[in-house]
Amino acid sequence: MLPRQRKRPLGLFRLVMVNGLQDSSAIRYDFRYGDVDAEHFPFATWRKLSNLSMQLDQRDLIAYGDPLGEPGLRVEIANYLYSSRGVNCSPDQIMIGAGVQYLLGVLSRLIGGANNGMAMEEPGYDGVRTIFSHHGFHIYPIPLETDGLNIRKLYESKSRIVYITPSHQFPYGMVMPLPKRMQLLKWATDQNGIIIEDDYDSEFRYVGKPIPSLQSLDTHHRTVYLGTFSKCLLPSLRIAYMVLPQELIELHGKQDYRLYDQTVSRFHQKTLELFMKNGHWEAHIRRMRNVYKEKQFTLISRIQQLMGSQVTIIGQDAGLHILLRIHNGMDEQKLIATAEEEGIRVYPVSPFWAQQAEAEKSMVQIGFGGLSKEDITEGVRALHRAWFGIG
Ligand SMILES: Cc1ncc(COP(=O)(O)O)c(C=O)c1O
Structure with missing residues:
Protein backbone atom coordinates (compact mmCIF):
# COMPACT_ATOMS: atom_id res chain seq x y z
CA MET A 1 0.00 0.00 0.00
CA PHE A 41 26.21 2.68 33.62
CA PRO A 42 27.68 2.44 37.16
CA PHE A 43 29.63 5.69 36.96
CA ALA A 44 30.28 5.88 40.72
CA THR A 45 31.71 2.36 40.92
CA TRP A 46 33.78 2.86 37.78
CA ARG A 47 35.15 6.14 39.15
CA LYS A 48 36.07 4.49 42.46
CA LEU A 49 37.86 1.61 40.74
CA SER A 50 39.60 4.02 38.34
CA ASN A 51 40.92 5.93 41.32
CA LEU A 52 42.10 2.70 42.91
CA SER A 53 44.02 1.78 39.78
CA MET A 54 45.74 5.17 39.91
CA GLN A 55 47.05 4.73 43.43
CA LEU A 56 50.70 4.54 44.32
CA ASP A 57 50.92 0.80 44.74
CA GLN A 58 49.93 0.58 41.06
CA ARG A 59 52.98 2.60 40.00
CA ASP A 60 53.99 -0.30 37.80
CA LEU A 61 51.09 0.69 35.52
CA ILE A 62 52.89 3.77 34.24
CA ALA A 63 55.18 1.61 32.09
CA TYR A 64 54.40 -0.30 28.88
CA GLY A 65 52.43 -3.43 29.65
CA ASP A 66 52.24 -6.99 28.39
CA PRO A 67 51.61 -6.89 24.61
CA LEU A 68 48.79 -9.42 25.06
CA GLY A 69 47.11 -7.35 27.76
CA GLU A 70 47.14 -7.23 31.56
CA PRO A 71 47.56 -10.78 32.91
CA GLY A 72 45.03 -10.15 35.71
CA LEU A 73 42.37 -9.00 33.26
CA ARG A 74 43.03 -12.00 31.03
CA VAL A 75 42.43 -14.29 34.01
CA GLU A 76 39.09 -12.58 34.68
CA ILE A 77 38.08 -12.82 31.01
CA ALA A 78 39.04 -16.53 30.85
CA ASN A 79 36.93 -17.26 33.95
CA TYR A 80 33.98 -15.29 32.62
CA LEU A 81 34.13 -16.92 29.18
CA TYR A 82 34.29 -20.38 30.68
CA SER A 83 31.29 -19.84 32.96
CA SER A 84 29.13 -17.92 30.50
CA ARG A 85 30.01 -19.36 27.06
CA GLY A 86 31.85 -22.61 27.89
CA VAL A 87 34.97 -21.20 26.19
CA ASN A 88 37.94 -23.39 27.03
CA CYS A 89 41.17 -21.46 27.19
CA SER A 90 44.03 -20.43 29.38
CA PRO A 91 44.62 -16.69 29.99
CA ASP A 92 47.78 -17.07 27.87
CA GLN A 93 45.64 -17.66 24.78
CA ILE A 94 43.81 -14.35 25.23
CA MET A 95 44.85 -11.18 23.46
CA ILE A 96 43.30 -7.87 24.50
CA GLY A 97 43.07 -5.06 21.96
CA ALA A 98 41.31 -1.82 21.08
CA GLY A 99 38.27 -3.30 19.37
CA VAL A 100 37.33 -6.30 17.29
CA GLN A 101 38.55 -4.64 14.09
CA TYR A 102 42.01 -4.07 15.54
CA LEU A 103 42.25 -7.68 16.72
CA LEU A 104 41.11 -8.98 13.34
CA GLY A 105 43.85 -6.89 11.76
CA VAL A 106 46.40 -8.70 13.93
CA LEU A 107 44.81 -12.05 13.10
CA SER A 108 44.82 -11.20 9.38
CA ARG A 109 48.55 -10.56 9.43
CA LEU A 110 49.07 -13.75 11.39
CA ILE A 111 47.24 -16.01 8.96
CA GLY A 112 48.10 -13.97 5.86
CA GLY A 113 45.55 -12.58 3.43
CA ALA A 114 47.59 -12.73 0.23
CA ASN A 115 46.77 -16.28 -0.83
CA ASN A 116 43.72 -16.79 1.28
CA GLY A 117 40.01 -16.35 0.83
CA MET A 118 37.68 -15.26 3.62
CA ALA A 119 34.17 -16.67 3.62
CA MET A 120 31.67 -14.32 5.26
CA GLU A 121 27.96 -14.33 5.90
CA GLU A 122 26.03 -12.44 3.21
CA PRO A 123 24.86 -10.03 4.50
CA GLY A 124 27.46 -9.54 7.20
CA TYR A 125 29.33 -6.95 9.24
CA ASP A 126 30.81 -4.44 6.79
CA GLY A 127 33.31 -3.14 9.37
CA VAL A 128 34.97 -6.53 9.42
CA ARG A 129 34.69 -7.18 5.68
CA THR A 130 36.68 -3.99 5.08
CA ILE A 131 39.45 -5.10 7.44
CA PHE A 132 39.79 -8.44 5.66
CA SER A 133 39.81 -6.78 2.21
CA HIS A 134 42.46 -4.32 3.34
CA HIS A 135 44.61 -7.26 4.37
CA GLY A 136 44.34 -8.82 0.93
CA PHE A 137 41.78 -11.55 1.56
CA HIS A 138 39.46 -12.39 -1.28
CA ILE A 139 35.95 -12.20 0.20
CA TYR A 140 33.55 -15.06 -0.50
CA PRO A 141 29.99 -13.98 0.39
CA ILE A 142 28.10 -17.06 1.60
CA PRO A 143 24.29 -16.86 1.56
CA LEU A 144 22.24 -17.38 4.70
CA GLU A 145 19.44 -19.83 5.41
CA THR A 146 16.84 -19.38 8.13
CA ASP A 147 19.21 -21.03 10.62
CA GLY A 148 22.37 -19.25 9.48
CA LEU A 149 25.20 -19.86 7.03
CA ASN A 150 24.62 -22.21 4.08
CA ILE A 151 27.26 -24.86 4.78
CA ARG A 152 27.02 -26.42 1.30
CA LYS A 153 27.90 -23.06 -0.25
CA LEU A 154 30.74 -22.74 2.23
CA TYR A 155 32.23 -26.04 0.99
CA GLU A 156 31.74 -24.87 -2.61
CA SER A 157 33.59 -21.61 -1.96
CA LYS A 158 36.81 -23.54 -1.31
CA SER A 159 37.71 -20.94 1.31
CA ARG A 160 39.61 -22.38 4.26
CA ILE A 161 38.63 -19.57 6.59
CA VAL A 162 35.23 -18.32 7.66
CA TYR A 163 34.23 -15.31 9.79
CA ILE A 164 30.87 -15.86 11.43
CA THR A 165 28.44 -14.45 14.04
CA PRO A 166 26.68 -17.70 15.07
CA SER A 167 25.03 -16.59 18.30
CA HIS A 168 23.35 -13.54 16.82
CA GLN A 169 23.88 -13.26 13.10
CA PHE A 170 24.77 -9.71 12.16
CA PRO A 171 22.53 -8.12 10.94
CA TYR A 172 19.60 -10.59 10.61
CA GLY A 173 19.84 -11.92 14.14
CA MET A 174 19.28 -15.66 13.69
CA VAL A 175 20.92 -18.05 16.13
CA MET A 176 22.77 -21.00 14.64
CA PRO A 177 21.35 -24.22 16.16
CA LEU A 178 23.54 -26.95 17.59
CA PRO A 179 23.38 -29.41 14.63
CA LYS A 180 24.54 -26.71 12.24
CA ARG A 181 27.34 -25.74 14.61
CA MET A 182 28.51 -29.34 14.50
CA GLN A 183 28.41 -29.31 10.67
CA LEU A 184 30.49 -26.14 10.64
CA LEU A 185 33.06 -27.71 12.95
CA LYS A 186 33.18 -30.74 10.66
CA TRP A 187 33.78 -28.39 7.71
CA ALA A 188 36.74 -26.90 9.59
CA THR A 189 38.24 -30.34 10.20
CA ASP A 190 37.60 -31.47 6.60
CA GLN A 191 39.22 -28.34 5.16
CA ASN A 192 41.96 -27.97 7.73
CA GLY A 193 40.20 -24.63 8.10
CA ILE A 194 39.81 -21.82 10.61
CA ILE A 195 36.54 -20.52 12.07
CA ILE A 196 36.55 -16.94 13.34
CA GLU A 197 33.66 -16.76 15.81
CA ASP A 198 32.51 -13.22 16.68
CA ASP A 199 30.34 -13.48 19.81
CA TYR A 200 29.89 -9.69 19.92
CA ASP A 201 26.65 -9.40 21.95
CA SER A 202 26.15 -12.85 23.44
CA GLU A 203 25.13 -11.28 26.77
CA PHE A 204 21.80 -10.12 25.37
CA ARG A 205 19.64 -13.06 24.53
CA TYR A 206 15.94 -12.58 25.34
CA VAL A 207 14.35 -15.82 24.11
CA GLY A 208 15.36 -19.46 24.68
CA LYS A 209 18.47 -20.92 26.23
CA PRO A 210 21.94 -19.85 25.07
CA ILE A 211 23.65 -22.31 22.74
CA PRO A 212 27.28 -23.14 23.57
CA SER A 213 29.89 -21.19 21.64
CA LEU A 214 31.57 -22.91 18.69
CA GLN A 215 34.88 -22.62 20.52
CA SER A 216 33.49 -24.67 23.41
CA LEU A 217 32.34 -27.44 21.04
CA ASP A 218 35.55 -27.47 19.03
CA THR A 219 37.69 -30.45 20.03
CA HIS A 220 40.12 -29.86 17.14
CA HIS A 221 41.14 -26.31 18.11
CA ARG A 222 40.19 -24.72 14.83
CA THR A 223 38.23 -21.77 16.30
CA VAL A 224 39.36 -18.23 17.02
CA TYR A 225 36.88 -16.65 19.45
CA LEU A 226 36.22 -12.90 19.72
CA GLY A 227 34.23 -10.81 22.14
CA THR A 228 33.92 -7.15 23.03
CA PHE A 229 33.05 -4.93 25.99
CA SER A 230 31.49 -2.39 23.59
CA LYS A 231 27.94 -3.69 23.89
CA CYS A 232 27.62 -4.61 27.53
CA LEU A 233 29.83 -1.90 29.01
CA LEU A 234 30.95 1.04 26.86
CA PRO A 235 32.07 1.29 23.22
CA SER A 236 34.28 4.24 24.16
CA LEU A 237 36.43 2.01 26.39
CA ARG A 238 37.71 0.24 23.26
CA ILE A 239 38.33 -3.11 24.93
CA ALA A 240 37.84 -6.35 23.05
CA TYR A 241 39.53 -9.75 23.27
CA MET A 242 40.49 -12.61 21.01
CA VAL A 243 41.08 -16.20 22.09
CA LEU A 244 43.62 -17.88 19.82
CA PRO A 245 44.11 -21.63 19.51
CA GLN A 246 47.47 -22.79 20.85
CA GLU A 247 48.97 -23.11 17.37
CA LEU A 248 48.23 -19.48 16.50
CA ILE A 249 49.34 -18.10 19.83
CA GLU A 250 52.68 -19.89 19.32
CA LEU A 251 52.94 -18.39 15.83
CA HIS A 252 52.18 -15.00 17.36
CA GLY A 253 55.07 -15.48 19.76
CA LYS A 254 57.47 -16.64 17.03
CA GLN A 255 56.70 -14.03 14.40
CA ASP A 256 57.71 -10.96 16.38
CA TYR A 257 54.10 -9.96 16.97
CA ARG A 258 55.01 -9.57 20.62
CA LEU A 259 56.77 -6.41 19.47
CA TYR A 260 53.37 -4.86 18.76
CA ASP A 261 52.59 -2.82 21.85
CA GLN A 262 49.30 -3.22 23.64
CA THR A 263 46.66 -0.77 22.34
CA VAL A 264 44.43 -0.49 25.42
CA SER A 265 45.35 1.80 28.32
CA ARG A 266 46.69 -0.19 31.26
CA PHE A 267 44.61 1.95 33.62
CA HIS A 268 41.40 1.03 31.84
CA GLN A 269 42.42 -2.61 31.80
CA LYS A 270 43.15 -2.51 35.54
CA THR A 271 39.84 -0.79 36.25
CA LEU A 272 37.99 -3.43 34.26
CA GLU A 273 39.90 -6.20 36.02
CA LEU A 274 38.79 -4.83 39.41
CA PHE A 275 35.25 -4.38 38.09
CA MET A 276 35.12 -8.05 37.11
CA LYS A 277 36.96 -9.39 40.15
CA ASN A 278 34.62 -7.64 42.57
CA GLY A 279 31.43 -9.02 40.99
CA HIS A 280 30.27 -5.76 39.36
CA TRP A 281 30.50 -7.16 35.85
CA GLU A 282 28.09 -10.07 36.46
C1 LIG B 1 29.29 -8.09 14.54
C2 LIG B 1 30.07 -7.07 15.31
N1 LIG B 1 31.25 -7.42 15.85
C3 LIG B 1 31.99 -6.53 16.55
C4 LIG B 1 31.55 -5.23 16.72
C5 LIG B 1 32.35 -4.14 17.38
O1 LIG B 1 33.18 -4.44 18.37
P1 LIG B 1 34.27 -3.37 18.83
O2 LIG B 1 33.58 -2.14 19.26
O3 LIG B 1 34.96 -4.10 19.94
O4 LIG B 1 35.19 -3.12 17.67
C6 LIG B 1 30.34 -4.84 16.18
C7 LIG B 1 29.90 -3.45 16.35
O5 LIG B 1 28.96 -2.97 15.87
C8 LIG B 1 29.59 -5.77 15.46
O6 LIG B 1 28.43 -5.41 14.90
Missing part, protein backbone atom coordinates in the same frame (compact mmCIF):
# COMPACT_ATOMS: atom_id res chain seq x y z
CA LEU A 2 1.34 3.45 -0.89
CA PRO A 3 1.62 6.01 1.86
CA ARG A 4 -0.98 8.72 1.99
CA GLN A 5 0.47 11.98 0.69
CA ARG A 6 0.81 14.64 3.34
CA LYS A 7 2.37 18.02 3.57
CA ARG A 8 5.57 18.13 5.62
CA PRO A 9 5.83 20.85 8.25
CA LEU A 10 8.53 23.30 7.22
CA GLY A 11 9.35 24.22 10.80
CA LEU A 12 11.39 22.87 13.62
CA PHE A 13 12.67 19.53 12.42
CA ARG A 14 13.35 20.16 8.78
CA LEU A 15 16.92 19.14 8.03
CA VAL A 16 19.35 21.89 7.23
CA MET A 17 22.49 21.31 5.21
CA VAL A 18 25.55 22.91 6.79
CA ASN A 19 28.67 22.73 4.61
CA GLY A 20 27.16 19.76 2.86
CA LEU A 21 26.52 17.91 6.14
CA GLN A 22 23.11 17.30 7.58
CA ASP A 23 22.57 19.28 10.74
CA SER A 24 22.06 16.58 13.32
CA SER A 25 20.58 19.04 15.84
CA ALA A 26 17.39 18.58 13.84
CA ILE A 27 17.39 14.92 14.86
CA ARG A 28 15.30 14.32 17.96
CA TYR A 29 15.68 10.57 18.24
CA ASP A 30 18.65 8.70 16.84
CA PHE A 31 18.12 4.93 16.52
CA ARG A 32 21.82 4.34 16.01
CA TYR A 33 23.06 0.82 16.48
CA GLY A 34 26.12 0.90 18.70
CA ASP A 35 24.81 3.46 21.19
CA VAL A 36 24.42 2.05 24.69
CA ASP A 37 22.35 2.98 27.71
CA ALA A 38 24.06 5.77 29.68
CA GLU A 39 21.56 5.91 32.53
CA HIS A 40 22.47 2.52 34.03
CA ALA A 283 25.67 -7.73 38.23
CA HIS A 284 25.92 -5.21 35.41
CA ILE A 285 25.16 -7.83 32.75
CA ARG A 286 22.11 -9.02 34.68
CA ARG A 287 20.85 -5.46 35.07
CA MET A 288 21.49 -4.50 31.46
CA ARG A 289 19.81 -7.63 30.13
CA ASN A 290 16.60 -6.50 31.83
CA VAL A 291 17.03 -2.87 30.78
CA TYR A 292 17.49 -3.81 27.12
CA LYS A 293 14.77 -6.44 27.23
CA GLU A 294 12.31 -3.77 28.38
CA LYS A 295 13.49 -1.30 25.75
CA GLN A 296 13.19 -3.91 23.06
CA PHE A 297 9.71 -4.86 24.27
CA THR A 298 8.68 -1.19 24.10
CA LEU A 299 10.07 -0.85 20.59
CA ILE A 300 8.47 -3.99 19.24
CA SER A 301 5.09 -3.54 20.88
CA ARG A 302 4.83 0.09 19.70
CA ILE A 303 5.76 -0.90 16.16
CA GLN A 304 3.22 -3.72 16.20
CA GLN A 305 0.48 -1.49 17.66
CA LEU A 306 0.98 1.27 15.12
CA MET A 307 2.22 -0.43 11.98
CA GLY A 308 0.95 -4.01 12.34
CA SER A 309 1.24 -6.00 9.13
CA GLN A 310 2.53 -2.99 7.18
CA VAL A 311 5.99 -3.90 8.46
CA THR A 312 7.98 -7.06 9.19
CA ILE A 313 10.19 -7.14 12.28
CA ILE A 314 13.36 -9.20 12.01
CA GLY A 315 15.84 -10.34 14.64
CA GLN A 316 14.01 -9.85 17.90
CA ASP A 317 15.43 -12.76 19.90
CA ALA A 318 18.64 -11.06 20.94
CA GLY A 319 20.87 -8.01 20.71
CA LEU A 320 20.51 -4.26 20.63
CA HIS A 321 18.99 -3.75 17.21
CA ILE A 322 16.23 -5.01 14.96
CA LEU A 323 15.68 -4.83 11.23
CA LEU A 324 12.43 -3.47 9.90
CA ARG A 325 11.10 -4.27 6.44
CA ILE A 326 8.54 -1.61 5.52
CA HIS A 327 5.78 -2.43 3.06
CA ASN A 328 4.94 1.05 1.80
CA GLY A 329 6.69 1.13 -1.56
CA MET A 330 9.58 3.33 -0.38
CA ASP A 331 13.17 2.25 -0.94
CA GLU A 332 15.91 2.43 1.69
CA GLN A 333 16.97 5.96 0.81
CA LYS A 334 13.44 7.29 0.87
CA LEU A 335 12.67 5.53 4.15
CA ILE A 336 15.69 7.20 5.76
CA ALA A 337 14.97 10.60 4.21
CA THR A 338 11.31 10.70 5.23
CA ALA A 339 12.24 9.60 8.76
CA GLU A 340 14.77 12.46 8.95
CA GLU A 341 12.13 14.94 7.92
CA GLU A 342 10.29 13.91 11.08
CA GLY A 343 13.46 14.33 13.16
CA ILE A 344 14.25 10.61 13.38
CA ARG A 345 17.40 8.86 12.28
CA VAL A 346 17.33 5.24 11.16
CA TYR A 347 20.10 3.44 9.29
CA PRO A 348 20.66 1.70 5.97
CA VAL A 349 21.19 -2.04 5.74
CA SER A 350 22.51 -2.16 2.15
CA PRO A 351 26.18 -1.68 3.23
CA PHE A 352 26.01 -5.10 4.88
CA TRP A 353 25.83 -6.80 1.48
CA ALA A 354 29.06 -7.46 -0.43
CA GLN A 355 26.93 -7.95 -3.54
CA GLN A 356 24.85 -4.79 -3.68
CA ALA A 357 22.39 -6.20 -6.20
CA GLU A 358 21.26 -8.73 -3.56
CA ALA A 359 20.60 -6.16 -0.82
CA GLU A 360 17.15 -5.80 0.74
CA LYS A 361 15.44 -2.84 -0.88
CA SER A 362 12.96 -1.60 1.74
CA MET A 363 14.61 -2.24 5.05
CA VAL A 364 16.26 -0.17 7.79
CA GLN A 365 18.27 -0.97 10.89
CA ILE A 366 16.94 0.29 14.21
CA GLY A 367 19.20 0.29 17.25
CA PHE A 368 17.55 0.96 20.58
CA GLY A 369 20.36 0.76 23.16
CA GLY A 370 20.92 4.49 23.59
CA LEU A 371 17.29 5.68 23.78
CA SER A 372 14.94 5.71 26.77
CA LYS A 373 11.60 3.88 26.59
CA GLU A 374 9.85 7.25 26.29
CA ASP A 375 12.10 8.28 23.40
CA ILE A 376 11.50 4.95 21.71
CA THR A 377 7.73 5.42 21.99
CA GLU A 378 7.89 8.93 20.56
CA GLY A 379 10.36 7.88 17.89
CA VAL A 380 8.14 5.04 16.66
CA ARG A 381 5.16 7.39 16.53
CA ALA A 382 7.15 9.76 14.32
CA LEU A 383 8.31 6.89 12.09
CA HIS A 384 4.70 5.89 11.61
CA ARG A 385 3.94 9.46 10.55
CA ALA A 386 6.92 9.53 8.22
CA TRP A 387 6.22 6.25 6.49
CA PHE A 388 2.44 6.03 6.52
CA GLY A 389 1.43 9.68 6.87
CA ILE A 390 -0.57 9.00 10.01
CA GLY A 391 -0.23 10.00 13.65
